[in-house]
Amino acid sequence: MKNDSDKITKKVKKINKIKDQLAQLRAKLKASEDQQTSFSSKPKFKKIKAKTQQSKNENLEARVEKKKAKVQKKKKEKEEKKKQARMIAEKKKAKVQKKKKAKEEKKKQARMIAEKKKAKVQKKKEAKKKEEDLKRTYEEELEEQLTEEEITGFQLEKIDMDRMCNKVCEIIAGYETQGTLQSELWKKLKLSSRDGSRLALKLERMGMITREKILEKERWTYKLIIKKIPISTKSIEGGPCLTCPVVTRCSLDGEISPRTCQWIEDWVMIELKNK
Numbered sequence: 670m671k672n673d674s675d676k677i678t679k680k681v682k683k684i685n686k687i688k689d690q691l692a693q694l695r696a697k698l699k700a701s702e703d704q705q706t707s708f709s710s711k712p713k714f715k716k717i718k719a720k721t722q723q724s725k726n727e728n729l730e731a732r733v734e735k736k737k738a739k740v741q742k743k744k745k746e747k748e749e750k751k752k753q754a755r756m757i758a759e760k761k762k763a764k765v766q767k768k769k770k771a772k773e774e775k776k777k778q779a780r781m782i783a784e785k786k787k788a789k790v791q792k793k794k795e796a797k798k799k800e801e802d803l804k805r806t807y808e809e810e811l812e813e814q815l816t817e818e819e820i821t822g823f824q825l826e827k828i829d830m831d832r833m834c835n836k837v838c839e840i841i842a843g844y845e846t847q848g849t850l851q852s853e854l855w856k857k858l859k860l861s862s863r864d865g866s867r868l869a870l871k872l873e874r875m876g877m878i879t880r881e882k883i884l885e886k887e888r889w890t891y892k893l894i895i896k897k898i899p900i901s902t903k904s905i906e907g908g909p910c911l912t913c914p915v916v917t918r919c920s921l922d923g924e925i926s927p928r929t930c931q932w933i934e935d936w937v938m939i940e941l942k943n944k
């Protein structure tokens with residue numbers, strides 16, 4: 670009986686001990702929870718935490734601002750650089766444009782001078798041509814159109830050309846070295862200016878006359894001057910040679926010669942007296 674009571678007492682004791690231990694654990698747990706609660710709800714800590722956070726935020730904002738300003742500055746610098754480059758490029762462009770314009774102006778001036786020069790030369794040329802055209806005579810045109818054979822072989826219809834040539838030369842010879850205007854001569858001989866001009870060319874080619882180009886009453890014409898006096902049959906009519914008995918032995922360098930012939934001398938003297 671006593672043993673049973675001891676056992677029960679022991680058990681009760683053990684249970685109480687466990688109960689105490691549990692109570693202690695509960696108390697500890699509670700204390701821990703309280704401590705935790707009290708720790709987190711402390712206003713000072715909150716304030717510090719808030720302050721730290723604010724500082725952190727401010728630092729972050731400052732950093733962001735700084736970065737932003739840096740970026741802004743960089744952007745501004747870049748823009749300024751671009752602006753400077755643009756200005757330099759524009760200045761360069763303007764300089765090139767100015768140079769180009771000056772070059773073009775120079776070219777224009779040179780072109781204008783060249784054109785003026787060309788026009789002057791052209792004008793001079795035209796004036797010269799005009800002058801030459803005015804100076805150009807019908808005879809010159811004929812000389813261009815006709816062949817030498819056509820000039821020297823010129824014939825007037827139904828007219829003895831030898832006699833005509835002699836007649837013309839005799840008339841011209843009458844004017845001696847002064848010569849005469851061809852137009853006046855053709856009037857005297859009642860020849861057209863076309864025929865007269867061709868006759869003058871023929872006589873010139875024959876070596877009988879010379880033609881001198883002159884300006885008469887604002888027109889270019891020719892003065893005809895004798896070059897070689899033709900032999901006229903009239904001039905030897907009555908000469909002693911025609912009936913001379915020693916004509917066959919007479920020569921310029923011979924013993925009988927016109928240089929020493931008395932008959933010739935007498936005839937010439939008579940002729941001179943008659944003139």
Ligand code: SF4
Pocket residue numbers: 909910911913914915916919920925926927930931932933
């Ligand atoms: S020059 Fe005298 S010599 Fe001779 S042929 Fe005449 S006339 Fe006769």
